[in-house]
Amino acid sequence: MDKLTIVKIGGNIIDDEQKLKDFIKSFSGISGKKILIHGGGKLATRLAETMGVEQQMVDGRRITDAETLKIVTMVYAGYINKNIVAALQANGCNAIGLSGADGNAIAAHKRTHASIDYGFVGDVDAVNVTLVHALLQQELAIVFAPITHDNNGLLLNTNADTIAQEIAKGMSGTYDVSLIYSFEKAGVLLDANDDSTVINEINPAYYSELKTTGKIFAGMLPKLDNAFAAINSGVKKVIIGKAEQLPLLTEGKAGTTIIA
């Protein structure tokens, strides 16, 4: 099977102009077929402030009301997505930027929850493997914004880590997929503030232990859940690490490797 590298880039990198520039150069240098999934960063929050739209957060998650959906659609699928694509083009990487509505790439449904109304938040139902494959065959790198749709005309704000996992799973029947979660830290750390405490490998038993002993900081848990969901569904390699080390991450020479 052909190799496919899927990279998720975190919001803190997007907020840092120089780091983003360096990352885009590194991503352009990855040989073979590739997909980039980006989060949102602080731009949406700043725009909401400028526009006087109040942001509600529950358990660290943004509640996406109608005005917030409008803002994230503009910022994620418009500003961030198109600027990343233009920068990739400038680096000689022919990229195409998509939301989940484009080509029905990622279908989702509005989340329902017993007690919390998350608003216009989507949980992924299906990745359009045929479309993604066809675009990759055109030698295009695909850049996904974390916006999906419900096939009834509704756009939905969707977690970028989850999108990365779902695309990696979906494509693993057709490609030998490596999934890289890149962000501001060197990997999964025993001490969240010390990059030298990166854990090289995590298997399910060790993950249970780390959770039980409370050694992993809370924000890392959904990322690790996504990482294990991917490795348990046919994705060949899952690595979590520092965006600046992307070339090393793609070679498995840095970051935390997730073991099935």
Place this chain on the structure above:
Amino acid sequence: MDKLTIVKIGGNIIDDEQKLKDFIKSFSGISGKKILIHGGGKLATRLAETMGVEQQMVDGRRITDAETLKIVTMVYAGYINKNIVAALQANGCNAIGLSGADGNAIAAHKRTHASIDYGFVGDVDAVNVTLVHALLQQELAIVFAPITHDNNGLLLNTNADTIAQEIAKGMSGTYDVSLIYSFEKAGVLLDANDDSTVINEINPAYYSELKTTGKIFAGMLPKLDNAFAAINSGVKKVIIGKAEQLPLLTEGKAGTTIIA
């Protein structure tokens, strides 16, 4: 050659929720390969007001400074483009929304002018016929936002009428292209306020006469220049007419037909 219908939709239609809804339904019903190019409407202006970004206009054209470029990228390539795509999907039309940066679809250069600095405004250099053809072959309807790029990482605000003309010209070597400029009026009118004065056909001699006698209102001239540029470069049919009459326009039974 295969038929390809290219429709430009004007800003006044985008600003009217019901008209846009009806238009999207009509566009979804067009058989065969199709491309939609949308303008911006008043959303960008309203967002600029909310954000306190002052809009400069010269000769009816927006001067695109850095903040305005950010706004139009968000509104055109993000909010409008993705909502149109999602609405097309809801109508059973598998659409993909692109800016000119995506897949290097439309390369442009920053406009230079002896006396006016238009800012980040792009004049089109090339349409990527291979990419557009490949996407159409995937049975995708393509939805273009009026944003291009310069291959050096710069996004550029570009006139949607011109984009429609350039794409129509570019694709006319591969397809039997019909180009439809749809907007709020019934066609080219002898009296701008009276839809019953629509001119059925305009050839170059009549166009000269209309210009000389000052019978056509100023805003229509660039649209007609684009229309003639298209018909003189291999585009089979060029029609200007009312968005609500799209099915009739595609059959050549309404609007103004441009004759080479």
